[in-house]
Amino acid sequence: MGIVNMDKIKKVSFHMMRAFNILLIAIPLILLLQWLFISIKTTDLSPLINFFGLFEKEVLTPEGLVNLSNAVWTLPLKALGFFAELIGLMPFLISLFILKSIFNDYQQGTIFSVANAQKYKKLGWISFIDALIIKSCSNSLLVLAVTLTNPPGHRYLTLAFGTPNLKALFLGALLIIISWVMLEASKIYDEQKFTI
Amino acid sequence: MAIIVNIDLMLAKRKMKSQDLAEAVGITPQNLSILKTGKAKAIRFSTLENICKCLGCQPGDILEFKSSEENNENSSNNN
Numbered sequence: 099m100g101i102v103n104m105d106k107i108k109k110v111s112f113h114m115m116r117a118f119n120i121l122l123i124a125i126p127l128i129l130l131l132q133w134l135f136i137s138i139k140t141t142d143l144s145p146l147i148n149f150f151g152l153f154e155k156e157v158l159t160p161e162g163l164v165n166l167s168n169a170v171w172t173l174p175l176k177a178l179g180f181f182a183e184l185i186g187l188m189p190f191l192i193s194l195f196i197l198k199s200i201f202n203d204y205q206q207g208t209i210f211s212v213a214n215a216q217k218y219k220k221l222g223w224i225s226f227i228d229a230l231i232i233k234s235c236s237n238s239l240l241v242l243a244v245t246l247t248n249p250p251g252h253r254y255l256t257l258a259f260g261t262p263n264l265k266a267l268f269l270g271a272l273l274i275i276i277s278w279v280m281l282e283a284s285k286i287y288d289e290q291k292f293t294i
Numbered sequence: 295m296a297i298i299v300n301i302d303l304m305l306a307k308r309k310m311k312s313q314d315l316a317e318a319v320g321i322t323p324q325n326l327s328i329l330k331t332g333k334a335k336a337i338r339f340s341t342l343e344n345i346c347k348c349l350g351c352q353p354g355d356i357l358e359f360k361s362s363e364e365n366n367e368n369s370s371n372n373n
Contacts, residue, residue, distance in 0.1 A: 292335040294325045 104207060111204040118198045125187060133180040139167045159241050160254050170247040179243040186236030189228035196221055215281035222273030229266030298358040301330050304349045319344040 132155065155166045171179075200217050208214065234257050245254045305315060316326040321341060328334050342353055349356070 289335055292328060292333060294321060294329045294334050294337050294341050 107209070108205050108207070111201040114201045115198055115205065118194050118201070122191060122194050122198075125191065126184070129180065129183055129187065133176055133183070136166055136169075136171055136176060136179070157237075157240055157244055159245055160256060161245075161252065164244050166244065169244050172247075175243050175246060178246075179240060182236050182239030182243055185239065186233060189224045189232055193221055193224055196224075210280070210284040210287040212281060212284050215277050215284055218273055218277035218280055222270045222277055225266050225270030225273060229263040229270060233263055233266065296359055296362060297332075298360055299329055299332060299334075300356055300358055301326070301345070301349075304351055304355060308349055310349070315345070315348055318348040 136155075156163045157166060158164075166179075196217050200214055203209070203211065203214055203217075238256055241254050241256050245252060301315070305312060312326055312330070313323055316323045319326070319341060329337065342356070345356060346353060
């Protein structure tokens with residue numbers, strides 16, 4: 099029975115790693131496409147093409163919601179916008195790398211190990227840093243990119259800390275607690291492994 | 295480690311192979327090796343009982359306590 103379950107874990111881990119690989123390529127690619135065609139409106143296209151809200155994305159500035167397709171975009175501003183969003187995505191992409199590594203361990207049959215527990219801890223800290231610093235920085239840069247072509251006095255550099263950040267903070271704390279439980283579990287597993 | 299496992303000594307006295315002992319006790323040769331090399335963190339009473347039965351000895355013949363000071367002295371004498 100145990101071996102059957104282990105086989106299932108290995109099979110699921112293989113598929114999960116595949117999914118993570120696809121996401122690691124697809125997400126930056128979608129972001130790049132979004133910023134290459136940032137000025138395109140859905141009225142120019144079939145609504146079917148606007149999957150994932152790829153076009154006409156909106157961002158909240160101190161002057162209200164701004165449709166990115168209506169903003170004035172120069173190439174450096176586009177690059178700034180792209181990098182602002184890429185910075186915001188970095189914690190997620192790094193988390194995907196860590197998750198890939200965790201599932202790679204599962205595929206090798208290593209489930210309760212100190213290394214795995216530490217990887218969960220890393221995920222927790224990434225979520226924490228994302229909530230505290232990166233989300234705010236990314237949003238500030240994006241608002242700056244959108245409002246930089248505005249007349250003087252209407253250009254903004256904002257720093258926001260709201261409920262989305264609290265969710266990530268909660269998730270981070272939860273992951274750190276789970277990693278601690280996993281670390282204790284791996285110690286118990288080691289104890290049992292060396293009990294003859 | 296303060297607890298020394300003297301299975302090798304007992305096996306030599308009984309002219310018995312590790313493989314045979316592992317089979318008779320019902321543990322894997324790998325686990326017996328863990329026990330012999332002192333990597334084990336604990337030993338079940340049932341395992342100890344089976345080893346004693348197979349080797350015809352007492353637990354004290356297999357397990358020995360050496361304080362860390364004694365271990366240090368021994369190693370410095372060897373040097």
